[in-house]
Every structure is written in structure tokens, then in C-alpha cells.
Amino acid sequence: MIAYLCAIGVIALIYCLLALGLNLQFGLTRLVNFGVVAFFAVGAYTSGLLSLQGVPLALCFVAAGVLSGLLALPIGLLSLRLRDDYLAIVTLGFSEAVRISIQQESWLTKGVQGLPGLPKLFAAWGPVSDLATFATLLALVALVSWGTVRLTRSPFGRLLKAIGDDEAALSALGKDPAWFKVQVFMLGAALAGVAGAFYAHFITFITPEQFIPLITFYVWMGLVMGGAGSVRGAVFGSLLLMVFLEGSRFAKDWVPGVSEVGMASLRLAAVGLALILVTLYRPSGLFGGKSQ
Numbered sequence: 001m002i003a004y005l006c007a008i009g010v011i012a013l014i015y016c017l018l019a020l021g022l023n024l025q026f027g028l029t030r031l032v033n034f035g036v037v038a039f040f041a042v043g044a045y046t047s048g049l050l051s052l053q054g055v056p057l058a059l060c061f062v063a064a065g066v067l068s069g070l071l072a073l074p075i076g077l078l079s080l081r082l083r084d085d086y087l088a089i090v091t092l093g094f095s096e097a098v099r100i101s102i103q104q105e106s107w108l109t110k111g112v113q114g115l116p117g118l119p120k121l122f123a124a125w126g127p128v129s130d131l132a133t134f135a136t137l138l139a140l141v142a143l144v145s146w147g148t149v150r151l152t153r154s155p156f157g158r159l160l161k162a163i164g165d166d167e168a169a170l171s172a173l174g175k176d177p178a179w180f181k182v183q184v185f186m187l188g189a190a191l192a193g194v195a196g197a198f199y200a201h202f203i204t205f206i207t208p209e210q211f212i213p214l215i216t217f218y219v220w221m222g223l224v225m226g227g228a229g230s231v232r233g234a235v236f237g238s239l240l241l242m243v244f245l246e247g248s249r250f251a252k253d254w255v256p257g258v259s260e261v262g263m264a265s266l267r268l269a270a271v272g273l274a275l276i277l278v279t280l281y282r283p284s285g286l287f288g289g290k291s292q
Contacts, residue, residue, distance in 0.1 A: 013137040069186040
């Protein structure tokens with residue numbers, strides 16, 4: 001039971017890290033990124049492939065974040081000067097391009113066979129390795145949350161919020177919002193890459209099928225339910241989403257005649273209903289409009 005709760009806690013914290021990165025992009029600057037899973041996958045495969053070559057895990061994690069951030073640079077330069085709906089389309093297409101590339105380029109990624117046998121974090125610690133991973137992720141989420149709050153209160157953070165509130169007015173003051181948007185887009189992508197590295201070395205086996213657009217949908221769901229623009233919203237919204245997803249797994253015990261496939265559909269329906277209710281009664285999210 002403890003091992004199960006620890007595993008769920010690790011996955012929940014990974015989603016928190018993804019949501020915090022998206023919160024920087026959308027919550028502050030209103031950048032509609034529908035390609036979160038692409039940077040998540042790039043981070044996972046970068047760290048996984050390097051670790052299989054004997055590179056120390058610390059360097060693998062750094063490489064995962066750096067490469068994911070750098071990969072966001074050309075996308076930002078090409079599309080961030082366009083309207084938000086164009087960015088959404090570009091990032092969604094990019095996420096599918098990344099998944100298909102991982103699936104087809106078997107000479108590098110092993111294709112649909114995936115990457116088995118990835119080294120586990122704190123493997124030398126034996127039975128408490130998952131607990132150590134959970135503690136490390138918890139500390140990282142706390143650090144990123146604190147850093148996000150500090151960022152939003154800094155001149156740079158206020159500039160990002162001004163871009164999200166009224167970009168035209170900021171341009172009229174002589175500021176070029178495009179480069180600031182590129183920077184925050186890269187920062188959010190780097191966080192997604194680090195989250196992917198944690199995921200790869202916790203699961204120890206990754207395949208292209210694990211990085212589908214549904215992951216991006218889940219991250220958006222957590223952020224919207226919690227409240228975009230709020231660090232509390234990003235964190236607690238992701239945790240609430242995980243409660244829905246995992247709690248519904250046990251619903252088949254008291255819903256007779258429902259198969260595993262049917263329960264998966266009911267799980268998505270429950271999450272969708274929760275989103276509808278939050279949208280109707282708390283349009284800004286559970287923590288929207290509150291202090292960070």
C-alpha cells in the first residue's frame with residue numbers, strides 16, 4: 001500500500017511540474033501551448049538515451065531540460081508573433097510530429113519497442129528508492145513554486161503579466177513582447193523536459209504510446225480546475241486531477257457490470273464533468289483570483 005501511494009505521489013508531482021511550466025506560459029503570458037507532451041517526451045528520451053550510454057543521471061537531467069528548452073526556441077521565433085490560435089495549432093502539430101518521429105526513427109529511439117532497462121533514480125538505495133524520488137520531486141516542486149512566485153513579483157514577471165493582460169498597450173510603450181514570450185516559452189518547455197526525465201527514470205521503460213496528446217489535455221485540465229495564473233492552482237489542480245484519475249480506478253468495485261474499457265471512459269467523463277462544474281461555478285478556477 002505504501003509503495004502504491006508513493007508511486008501515485010511521484011506521478012502527481014510530475015504533473016505538478018508540468019502544470020507549473022504551463023502556468024508560466026499560459027497563466028502569466030497567455031501562451032496557448034497544446035504541445036506540452038512534446039517537450040515532456042523530448043526530456044524523457046533525451047535522459048533515457050544518454051543514461052543508456054553511461055552518462056551520469058545528473059547530467060542526463062540537465063541535458064533533458066536544456067534540449068527541451070532549446071527545442072522551444074525555433075517554435076517561439078516562428079509562431080509567437082502570430083495570434084494565440086496559431087500558436088495552439090503549431091504546438092499541437094509539433095507534439096504529434098515529435099511522437100511520430102520517436103516512433104519511426106527506430107535507429108535512435110528503438111521505435112515502438114521503446115527503451116527498456118533505464119536506470120532508476122536512487123537505485124542503490126533499494127526499497128526506499130521510490131521514497132527518495134518522491135522527496136526529491138517534492139523539493140523540486142516546492143523550489144519551482146517559490147521561484148515562480150518570486151518571478152511574478154519581479155519586474156520581469158510584471159512585464160509578462162502585462163503581455164498577457166494587454167500586449168498592444170505594452171507595444172505602444174516601446175516594448176517588444178515577442179522576445180519575452182520566447183523566453184517564458186523556453187522556460188516552461190525546460191520544466192516539461194525535466195519532468196520527462198523524472199518520468200523516464202521512475203518508470204524505467206518508455207514507448208511512444210506513453211506520450212499522446214491526452215497528457216497535454218490532463219495538464220490543461222489540472223491548471224484550469226486549479227486556476228491559471230496561480231501557483232496554488234497549478235499544484236492543487238494537478239493533485240485534484242490525480243485524485244479523480246486514480247480514485248475512479250476503484251469505482252468498478254461498486255459499479256457492477258462495467259469493464260476496464262468502460263471504466264476508462266467513465267473516468268474521462270468524471271474529469272470532464274468536474275471541469276464543466278468548475279467552469280460554471282468557478283470560472284477562474286478553485287484558486288483563481290487569489291494570491292500566489
